Amino acid sequence: MKQANRRRFLALGPAVGGALIxxxxxxxxxxxxxxxxxxxxxxxxxxxxxxxxxxxxxxxxTKTPEQASSRTxxxxxxxMITPSSLHFERHHAGVPNIDPAKHTxxxxxxxxxxLLFSVAELKRLPSVSKIYFIECAGNSGSEWGAKPAPDAQSxxxxxxxxxxxxVPLSLLLEEAGVxxxxxxxxxxxxxxxxxxxxxxxxxxKEDVLVAYAQNGEAIRPEQGYPLRLVIPGWEGNINVKxxxxxxxxxxxxxxxxxxxxxxxxxxxxxxxxxxxxxxxKSLITFPSGGQKLEGPGFYEVRGIAWSGRGKITKxxxxxxAGKNWQSASLQDPxxxxxxxxxxxxxxxxxxxxxxxSRSTDETGYVQPARAELIAVRGMNSNxxxxxxxxxxxxxxxxxxxxxxxx
Amino acid sequence: MKQANRRRFLALGPAVGGALIxxxxxxxxxxxxxxxxxxxxxxxxxxxxxxxxxxxxxxxxTKTPEQASSRTxxxxxxxMITPSSLHFERHHAGVPNIDPAKHTxxxxxxxxxxLLFSVAELKRLPSVSKIYFIECAGNSGSEWGAKPAPDAQSxxxxxxxxxxxxVPLSLLLEEAGVxxxxxxxxxxxxxxxxxxxxxxxxxxKEDVLVAYAQNGEAIRPEQGYPLRLVIPGWEGNINVKxxxxxxxxxxxxxxxxxxxxxxxxxxxxxxxxxxxxxxxKSLITFPSGGQKLEGPGFYEVRGIAWSGRGKITKxxxxxxAGKNWQSASLQDPxxxxxxxxxxxxxxxxxxxxxxxSRSTDETGYVQPARAELIAVRGMNSNxxxxxxxxxxxxxxxxxxxxxxxx
Numbered sequence: 001m002k003q004a005n006r007r008r009f010l011a012l013g014p015a016v017g018g019a020l021i022x023x024x025x026x027x028x029x030x031x032x033x034x035x036x037x038x039x040x041x042x043x044x045x046x047x048x049x050x051x052x053x054x055x056x057x058x059x060x061x062t063k064t065p066e067q068a069s070s071r072t073x074x075x076x077x078x079x080m081i082t083p084s085s086l087h088f089e090r091h092h093a094g095v096p097n098i099d100p101a102k103h104t105x106x107x108x109x110x111x112x113x114x115l116l117f118s119v120a121e122l123k124r125l126p127s128v129s130k131i132y133f134i135e136c137a138g139n140s141g142s143e144w145g146a147k148p149a150p151d152a153q154s155x156x157x158x159x160x161x162x163x164x165x166x167v168p169l170s171l172l173l174e175e176a177g178v179x180x181x182x183x184x185x186x187x188x189x190x191x192x193x194x195x196x197x198x199x200x201x202x203x204x205k206e207d208v209l210v211a212y213a214q215n216g217e218a219i220r221p222e223q224g225y226p227l228r229l230v231i232p233g234w235e236g237n238i239n240v241k242x243x244x245x246x247x248x249x250x251x252x253x254x255x256x257x258x259x260x261x262x263x264x265x266x267x268x269x270x271x272x273x274x275x276x277x278x279x280x281k282s283l284i285t286f287p288s289g290g291q292k293l294e295g296p297g298f299y300e301v302r303g304i305a306w307s308g309r310g311k312i313t314k315x316x317x318x319x320x321a322g323k324n325w326q327s328a329s330l331q332d333p334x335x336x337x338x339x340x341x342x343x344x345x346x347x348x349x350x351x352x353x354x355x356x357s358r359s360t361d362e363t364g365y366v367q368p369a370r371a372e373l374i375a376v377r378g379m380n381s382n383x384x385x386x387x388x389x390x391x392x393x394x395x396x397x398x399x400x401x402x403x404x405x406x
Numbered sequence: 407m408k409q410a411n412r413r414r415f416l417a418l419g420p421a422v423g424g425a426l427i428x429x430x431x432x433x434x435x436x437x438x439x440x441x442x443x444x445x446x447x448x449x450x451x452x453x454x455x456x457x458x459x460x461x462x463x464x465x466x467x468t469k470t471p472e473q474a475s476s477r478t479x480x481x482x483x484x485x486m487i488t489p490s491s492l493h494f495e496r497h498h499a500g501v502p503n504i505d506p507a508k509h510t511x512x513x514x515x516x517x518x519x520x521l522l523f524s525v526a527e528l529k530r531l532p533s534v535s536k537i538y539f540i541e542c543a544g545n546s547g548s549e550w551g552a553k554p555a556p557d558a559q560s561x562x563x564x565x566x567x568x569x570x571x572x573v574p575l576s577l578l579l580e581e582a583g584v585x586x587x588x589x590x591x592x593x594x595x596x597x598x599x600x601x602x603x604x605x606x607x608x609x610x611k612e613d614v615l616v617a618y619a620q621n622g623e624a625i626r627p628e629q630g631y632p633l634r635l636v637i638p639g640w641e642g643n644i645n646v647k648x649x650x651x652x653x654x655x656x657x658x659x660x661x662x663x664x665x666x667x668x669x670x671x672x673x674x675x676x677x678x679x680x681x682x683x684x685x686x687k688s689l690i691t692f693p694s695g696g697q698k699l700e701g702p703g704f705y706e707v708r709g710i711a712w713s714g715r716g717k718i719t720k721x722x723x724x725x726x727a728g729k730n731w732q733s734a735s736l737q738d739p740x741x742x743x744x745x746x747x748x749x750x751x752x753x754x755x756x757x758x759x760x761x762x763s764r765s766t767d768e769t770g771y772v773q774p775a776r777a778e779l780i781a782v783r784g785m786n787s788n789x790x791x792x793x794x795x796x797x798x799x800x801x802x803x804x805x806x807x808x809x810x811x812x
Contacts, residue, residue: 037598038598039472039499039500039598040472040497040499040500040501040502040503040597040598041472041500041501041503041627042471042472042474042497042500042501043463043465043471043472043474043475043476043495043497043628044463044465044476044495044628045462045463045465045476046462046463046491046492047463047490047491047492047493047495047626047627047628048491048626048627049490049623049624049626049627050503050504050506050624050626050627050631050632051503052504052505052506052507053623053624055623056451056452057449057450057451057452057453059449059450059451065448065449066445066446066447066448066449068448068449069449070449070450070451076623077622077623078533078535078571078618078619078622078623079535079569079570079571079619079621079622080535080569080622081487081569081621081622082622083490083621083622083623084453084455084489085452085453085454085623086452086453086622086623087453089449089450089453091446091448091449093445093446094445094446094447094448095446095447095448096446097446097447097456097457098456098458099458100456100458101458124704124705124706125704125706126706126749126751127484127706127708127749128737129484129485129486129737129747163485163486163487164485165484165485191446192443192444192445192446212484213484213485215485215487215489215621216483216484216485216486216487216488216489216492217455217459217461217482217483217484217489217491217492218455218456218459220453220454220455220456221447221453221454221455221456222449222450222453225456226456226458298530298531299530300530300531300532300533302533331534331535333739333741335739341535343532343533345532
């Protein structure tokens with residue numbers, strides 16, 4: 001519809017079954033464009049995206065881009081897998097350039113047999129491949145404030161989802177022989193700040209991966225090349241990148257990233273510490289802030305839902321600011337601790353409309369309304385915002401602002 | 407182990423439960439490498455892989471690289487999803503550089519309402535995301551000959567697997583109104599040769615996608631940007647790229663690619679035509695041709711299995727040239743018409759060993775031995791080779807040659 005000069009000779013007729021009625025009101029009369037008639041590019045060794053594709057991670061204006069985050073363009077990605085090139089970033093001392101032939105992983109502390117693995121040695125061991133989301137605890141932190149972020153990338157772009165391949169940490173711990181007094185695994189990265197976080201031993205033995213591959217190839221440098229910890233469903237920061245040490249200890253490290261950061265004050269002033277799990281959340285990515293609908297008619301409303309506690313079991317959407325809700329369809333396979341794509345058909349009548357989404361996970365937990373969240377958490381938090389969220393569609397079709405219903 | 411000079415001070419001890427015994431025979435005495443101690447690279451808009459990663463598609467020596475194929479480095483990829491940059495290619499007139507704002511899809515011929523869609527219009531419609539392999543009918547065609555290809559990429563690299571997002575073709579056909587005499591859908595690409603193939607109407611209405619996204623972002627140019635047909639489980643050539651026309655017809659087009667090519671002569675001289683489905687196959691990717699084991703001990707044998715007829719239900723592996731077989735573990739989720747990763751632990755004793763794999767799909771079909779395949783198909787075929795295959799490990803650890811047991 002952007003090419004007004006294009007002659008259209010075909011009409012988009014009434015839908016069989018009504019699925020598409022209203023997709024295009026006007027008669028189309030346009031000549032089909034001819035494709036190119038000369039030889040295209042030859043085969044190549046490593047492909048690139050089309051020059052017409054411009055989706056980019058969002059970078060803030062900052063004087064310290066080594067200690068910053070970039071955000072996935074959620075309104076421009078599809079399905080469950082986030083392209084590795086667009087996976088959000090959060091670095092504390094920049095991305096180290098590590099030669100995997102020189103990198104090692106040490107397992108030490110309260111173990112029977114301290115171990116040192118090369119990357120090649122780890123790759124010989126039993127492995128698994130799992131699709132998991134990783135979400136920064138600070139994702140949608142903007143929504144705690146009075147002025148919600150204007151688009152999906154700004155508000156929720158600190159979540160991405162990949163197929164991770166690596167060695168179960170449980171296997172490495174079994175090999176090292178964990179002493180019974182060990183209650184924590186302190187994971188340390190090889191970045192300049194040697195960022196570290198403490199993982200409770202129960203989770204470490206449950207489903208944590210020492211991952212070396214992401215979406216079929218080696219983990220990307222920004223995601224921890226050559227090794228990262230993947231801790232399903234837990235806040236991004238604890239999924240330690242450029243992993244070089246795992247120390248078994250009686251106590252957590254109480255490191256900077258788990259005391260000064262990644263804690264929240266409750267209304268009482270008491271700090272919530274070790275808020276590992278990312279609770280159920282959802283986001284409508286189409287239509288979303290900054291987009292514009294071309295006119296009344298059929299649209300497929302789409303979004304993503306995820307929970308750090310397991311599978312998403314339901315996503316409800318409302319097209320009238322929460323008066324009525326309906327279940328969206330969930331794209332299978334619905335996997336635990338992975339992004340689940342949801343979709344619902346919507347026939348926009350051209351009136352101002354507020355679209356909302358609300359997810360439920362397999363524990364029965366329902367994504368809370370903003371007021372419910374604040375009643376429990378107070379207003380001093382920076383992290384772990386997961387309130388119901390949506391977008392207002394104006395009569396012009398402009399998706400003008402984020403909505404957080406009370 | 408490659409850094410002989412590295413001091414090692416940690417010993418890889420005996421495994422708890424025996425899982426890892428033999429992973430490393432010698433005592434390790436090495437200092438842990440220190441990571442970099444200065445700031446790394448800043449956040450970025452679109453990530454790239456590490457400079458240390460060199461996996462590449464294999465290109466043949468050819469004077470016509472626009473009419474050629476490149477192959478996925480199967481021994482260097484992990485899990486189920488093939489990185490888009492490494493997805494195999496097969497072009498007949500090169501990769502066109504298409505502006506999606508000017509591209510259209512026409513549905514015409516024996517329909518009630520001819521339709522013309524812009525890419526933006528297609529993206530408004532109900533969509534699905536599905537993980538499917540695409541395999542060239544010529545994959546492992548080398549194995550028909552007396553001299554099998556030397557490595558996994560050369561022999562089987564014309565198969566890849568992606569998460570595809572797009573509109574069900576059934577929906578578009580419903581909208582167009584298929585006349586009852588229409589038995590075929592002739593799909594045509596926008597490449598210079600306007601490559602076309604004919605799809606039976608039953609399959610077109612069943613599970614075919616008009617896809618616009620691959621692994622979360624727009625389909626890569628080499629894979630048909632901005633639109634390709636994805637026909638689950640069917641030979642790659644019919645998954646028409648740069649899709650621009652779908653013509654409903656009473657008869658197939660009998661085009662070059664379905665008469666001169668993509669047919670096989672049986673022993674009688676009769677041509678097999680319309681051999682759409684890719685039957686069950688499997689391949690051990692580690693250890694595989696060109697690799698070298700570092701010495702006796704534990705290895706995880708890994709590979710991929712797939713079937714155009716549904717889910718893989720079993721992969722058996724043999725470490726003794728087929729005398730004994732055991733079931734490999736299958737990575738969940740096992741999805742129909744997708745690559746399934748299989749794994750089996752193996753303790754190599756240092757003797758010459760022949761490793762084989764054999765897959766079974768949900769129809770009960772078992773990947774045939776070479777002799778079984780030839781008994782049915784004769785020796786005049788170029789396409790659709792799916793015989794049991796494996797690799798010989800020499801006493802040196804060198805994986806020296808492909809094996810096709812009779």
